[in-house]
Amino acid sequence: MKKNIYKKVLFVISMLLITNITAQNFRTVWRTTAPNESITIPTTGSGYNYTVNWGDGDSDAAQTGNAMHTYVNAGDYTVTISGTFPRIFFNNTGDKLKIRSVEEWGSSIAWTSMLNAFYGCTNLVNNATDVPDLSGVTLMMRTFYNCSNLGTGSATNWNSWNVSSITSMFALFQGASSFNKDISNWNVSNVSGMNFMFYNASSFNQNIGSWVVSKVTNMSNMFDGASAFNQNISSWNVEKVTNMYSMFRATAFNQDISGWNVVKVTDMSIMFFSATSFDQDLSGWNVAAVTDMSNMFTNVTLSTTNYDALLVGWDALSLQSNVTFHGGNSKYQSNAAVNARANMIASDNWTFTDGGRVTVANEWTGTTNTDWSTATNWDIGIVPLDHHNVTIPNVTNDPIISATTGAVTNDITVDGAGLLTVENGGSLIVYGLSSGDLTYTINIPDDKWHLISSPVEVEHYDDTWVANNSIASGQGDNRGVGAYDNTTDADGDWSYYQTGAAAENFLPGIGYSLKRTGAGNVNFTGPIQDSGLSKNITISDEGGGSENRWNLLGNMFPSYIRASELITANAANLTDTHEFVYVWDNTENAGAGGYKALAGTDYIRPGQGFFVNADNSNANNFTIAESLQSHQTGITFYRTSIPSIKLFINDGSLSKSTEIRYENNATTSLDKGFDAGTFTGTSTSFSVYSHLVNNSEGVDFMRQSLPKDNYENMIIPIGVNAETGKEITFTTEALNLPTDIKVFLEDRLTNTITRLDKVNSSYKIIVSNSLKGIGRFYLYTTSESRLNIDDSILLNNINIYRSSKNNLRIVGLPLGKTSLKLFSIHGKQMMSSSFRTNGVKNISLAKLANGVYVVQLDTEKGKLNKKIIKQ
Incomplete structure (x- = not known):
């Protein structure tokens, strides 16, 4: 009896010792499917000295590299490795499909790398009750790449793995489509690369929100294709991450990550591509470093609230230029979002793709009166905003946009029997599409000539239109509406409508001259111009060195255009000395009329015609973009006050002038956009102008800008054109000059110098020989009571x-x-x-x-x- 008990105890102890020794080794199961089939244990590098028990009674010792064995019969075999075995390296090759499971990792196996360890082992599962010793491992790159059955194993201790030494988990579970084990306690604090970590791990959805990822720099494609993942990772510290390319290209994820510090991220392209569940507020993200957002939200729809907030929040940052951003199907609505998006386009040159602005239907009822700006006249009780799709039906009270109203719509439809009128000075901007007719009324204040342009499409002029608008008669059958032709001679010519002639269309973007019989309105009716256009501007060679660069264009929108923005957009096609738009102003030259050069803060009103001067070194397409439209509600021209001198000449019947301005950053040479050459599109025998103080090329200027801190060191050449026998009187109007500055005119023919800034001061001459050009008259400014010119200043003002x-x-x-x-x-x-x-x-x-x-x-x-x- 005692002997039997003793034998049993020895047997149990022996089995425990054998089990313990076996548990110290690396045990795997392999499958062969045919007789005499071999398997190879893959290794890489050096440092191996191991023994293999092949599970069929055979074993091989002292292995230093790959070990191969042939099985007589097909079946499943347990392969046990003991000794020094630092790495296994399938790397998507060899017998990757024959290994079926890991049964024990082995406490005696000190792993040194898991790089590509089980890459491609699609049949592999983990049934081990122990965990691998990874204390010497830094790389777990592609360890279980494409191990699609990995998650079906019986191991429940994944969460106990010690990965604290790991620095890269690149593609660790990529393609492990069944893997969904708890790894929430993993210490990943030393990991810098998590790119592709869960790529196409379509079952994974574990709580990893407590992971410390503060050293991670690359999260590109991390959850790309992880279609089940939707865990709270809001507390992750991602401040060192630079790459989030395609990070959440998966359908389930929709967690609040608004607090992430993404200040170092440069690539967010495809980040949420087809993440169709995602809808969070990212307005607080600092995306100032991001250079690529292409396809970022493709196929995603953020709520209007979240997308509006994103646009406003990001616009407040100092963004990278030339970023391509895809907002998916997201739509914006608020005015703040509209302005932010527009500013990102204009200031940062961003390119947007999104769902556009949310539109609202708004129909005119005319319940109260005809005033467009009365809210009770609209069926939703709101005056149209720029995201409203407006309909104007046939009702008793047709809408009128008054002179003080700046109206906006997205789309607008005027029914066939409906009527929409914009009064002189009022404006309408259509941000979308339009259909139906608009009537725009331009008020002509007198019976003088004006430059106009049709603010609607397809209006025509014929005898009926001429009669209805009281257009003046001229010589013979000429009527007071004409087109400018720069091909006839250097001064151009006008082609006037003839009584009884066939109807002609006002061409969009083209200017015309117009004269009424007296003060009154001119009405233009036609479709609304809802898009920009480009007009070819030409230079006509008249022979003998004479040419005409002037082209008469016009504002074809029922809204204002800022002159400076129009000029900037077309500067390459305008001559340097004439980077302006020139309009006719009947109030100039004491009511005699004259051309005025617009730029800076000037605006071109609806229906205003204007001249431009074509440059001969470019293709000369002049573009009037839809985006240039603005509201000024009745303001035709606006100017700021700057120090200036206006020099007038008067021959008793006509008055002409030229202007000198003193501005910051101006020079004594050509200042493009500041120095305005004279209008030469029509001839004149009586005029006054200046030449540049320095580097003159013989160009006559109607306005010259000079530095405001150098009054006493500049001599301004003044040119006069006048016929023999004329008595000419020179006077000045000095505005906002320093109080001690005086203005003098020198006549070098008579050797006289006259002060002209005093009240009622003037200088008179009788022209004995016709004047044409500069050389006789010069304008000076000085703080001295008498003019004493230093010789060096005289020499510096000689132009050759x-x-x-x-x-x-x-x-x-x-x-x-x-x-x-x-x-x-x-x-x-x-x-x-x-x-x-x-x-x-x-x-x-x-x-x-x-x-x-x-x-x-x-x-x-x-x-x-x-x-x-x-x-």
Whole structure:
């Protein structure tokens, strides 16, 4: 009896020892499907010294690399590895489909790497009751990549794995489609790479919200295809992450991650692609570093509230330029969101794809009166906003947009029998599409000529339109509406409508001249212009070196256009000296009328015609974009007050003027957009203008801007065109100049200097020989009570330029004798001349070959050298 008990105890102890020894080893199950089929244990690198028990009675010791064994019969075999076995390395090759399970990891196995360990082992499951020793492992990249059956194993201790030494989990569970084990307690605090970690792990949905991810820099594709994942990870510290490309491209995720610090992320492209459940407020994200948001929310619909907040919040940041953003099907609604989105486009050059603005149907009822701005006239009780789709039916009270109203709509439909009128000065901006007709009324205040443009499409003029709008009669059958033609001569010509002629259309974006029999309205009726257009502007060669660059265009919108934005958009197609739009103003020149150059804060009113001057170095398409529209509610032109001098000449019947402005950042040379060349589209024998103080090229300026901190060191050449026998009176109007600055006019022919800024001061001459050009008159400003000009200033204001191919013009010469010598670039003297002048001298270059020359002047005030090029 005692002997039997003793034997049983020894047997139990032996079995426990055998079990304990076995548990220290790495045990796996493999399957062969045919007789004499072999398996190979894959290894990589060095450091191996292990023994394999093949499970069929055979074993191999002292293995230092791959170990292979052939089984006589097909079946499942338990393979046990003991000794030093640092890595297993299937790497998607070899017998990846034959390994079926891990039964024990083995406490004696010290793993050094899990890189690509079971990559491609689609049949692998984990049944182990122990956990692997990963204390020496840093890389778990692609460890279980495409182990699609991994999650069906019986192991319940995944959460006990010690992964604290791991630095990369790139693609760890990628393609492990059945894996959904609890790993919430994993210590991932040293991991920097989690990209592709759960890519296509379509079953995974465990609570990993407590993970410490503060060292992670790459989360691209982390949950891409993890279609079940929807856990709270709001507390993750992602402040070091730079890449979130395609991170949540999965259908279930919809958690609050609004508090994430994404300040270092540069790539958010495809981040929520087809994450159809996602709808969270991300307005607090600092996306200032992001350069790519392409397809970020493709197929996603954020709520209007969340999308509005996103646009407003992100617009407040200093964003990267030229970002392409995809907002999916999300729509914005609030005015703040509209403005934010528009600013991101305009200021940061972002490109948007989204669902557009939420629209609201709003129908006119006319219940109260005809005023567009009365809320009770609309069926939803709100005056239309820019996201409203407006319908104007046939009702008793047709809507009128008054002179003080700036109306907006998204789409607008005017029924066939309906009527919509915009009064003079009022404006309408249609942000969407339009159908039906609008009547725009332009008020003409007198019987003088005006430049107009139709603010509607497809309006035409014929005898009926002429009669209904009281258009004036001219010589013969001419009526007071005409088109400008720049091909006839250098001054252009007008083609007037003839009584009885066939109807002609007012072309959109083209200007016309118009004259009524007296003050009154001109009505334009037609479809609303709801898109921008581009017009070709031409230069006509009239022969003999004469050309016409002027083109008459017009504002075709029933709303205002800011001149500066229009000019900026088309600057490349305008001449540098004429980067303005020129309008006719009957109040100029003491009511005689004149052209005014608009820029800066000026606005072009609805139906206003204007001239532009085409540059000859470009394709010359002048674009009037829909986005330039604005409301000014009756303001035609707006200006700010700056220091200026307006110099007038008067011949007893006509008054003309030129303007000098003193501005910040202006120079004495050409300031594009500030210095406005004169309008030369029509000829005139009486005019006044200036030339640039420095680097003049013979261009006449109606307005010149000069530095406001240099009043006493500038001499301004003044040009006058006047016929023989005219008595001309010069006067000035000085505005906002410093109190100690005086204005003087010098006449170098009579050798007189006259102060013109005093009350009732003037200077008169009788023209003995017709005047044309500069050289005689100069304008000065100084704080002295008498004008004393330093010789160096006189020399610095001499301009030398080629007025034509074979003519050299010298302007601003001081009185007295001047000697001129001209040298080749190699120092050879080519010309010598002495002369007396009253300010201007022309020198013929006809006998000189093309090339570079140096002009040397010797005047009574000093010497001056300047290089010229003949070509």
